[in-house]
Amino acid sequence: MEQKILIFAIVLIAFLLLAKLPFQTKTEIVSLNTTKIQIVYKNLSYVEKEMKIPALDNKGRGVSTKLKVQAMPGSGKVLINIDNLLFWIDTQNSIQIAKSVAQDFTKVDLSSIDLIYTIEANASIIEGPSAGAAITIATIAAIENKSINESVMITGSINPDGSIGQVGGILAKAKASKDVGAKLFLVPKGQGTQVNYVPEEKCEKIGPLTYCTITYKEETIDISEKVGIRVVEVDNIQDALKYILV
Secondary structure: OHHHHHHHHHHHHHHHHHHOOOOOOOEEEEEEOOOOEEEEEOOOOOEEEEEEEEEEOOOOOEEEEEEEEEEEEOOOOEEEEEOOOOOHHHHHHHHHHHHHHHHHHHOEOHHHEEEEEEEEOOOOOOOOHHHHHHHHHHHHHHHHOOOEOOOEEEOOEEOOOOEEEOOOOHHHHHHHHHHOOOOEEEEEOOOOEEEEEEEEEEEEEEOOEEEEEEEEEEEEEEHHHHHOOEEEEEOEHHHHHHHHEO
């Protein structure tokens, strides 16, 4: 009888000691090598981030759309909820690249995190690739639970190495960004100015006939001066994050 009481006491003491041990709720290092530390967020709570992105509608006009990225514990799924978009295949491709770049940048293993992307737009046609940089930044913000500066908007495609690629409609997108209150517009490297070719007609009358020729004069437009919004060129995601994440 005394032996049973002693065993019970030992088990009870061991249980009480274990109960006082700290329980790790945030992170766990699952692999380590000389080049990279992979971190898994074991108890990541639900995180949702939103940002405005400029785009073009089916008539080439600039519009502002809303991008929402939600991160939650899961099994590495990517879910896409895209409303009223025609180029959804391009957008899906941009999202896959964005997720890969975000994982490389944050060093977070996303195999235990589900990401849900929602793009809300009134326009019937949106350029999928041109939202790539914004999607990447929003993904990083969700993973790291960082705030997004709402006064900054960006356009540009995303490449697997994290560089930002050139896109079209910069002038129209800059106007759309200013219209919704943006103070800073980030564009791909080399697209802070836009080159237009303005037609010039010259006519000459020879006898009863009039001959006209049209030549095109090159005109360089400074986006910032034309629209009245500060424009900064960025080469890659790391450059852009300095302006957007706070």
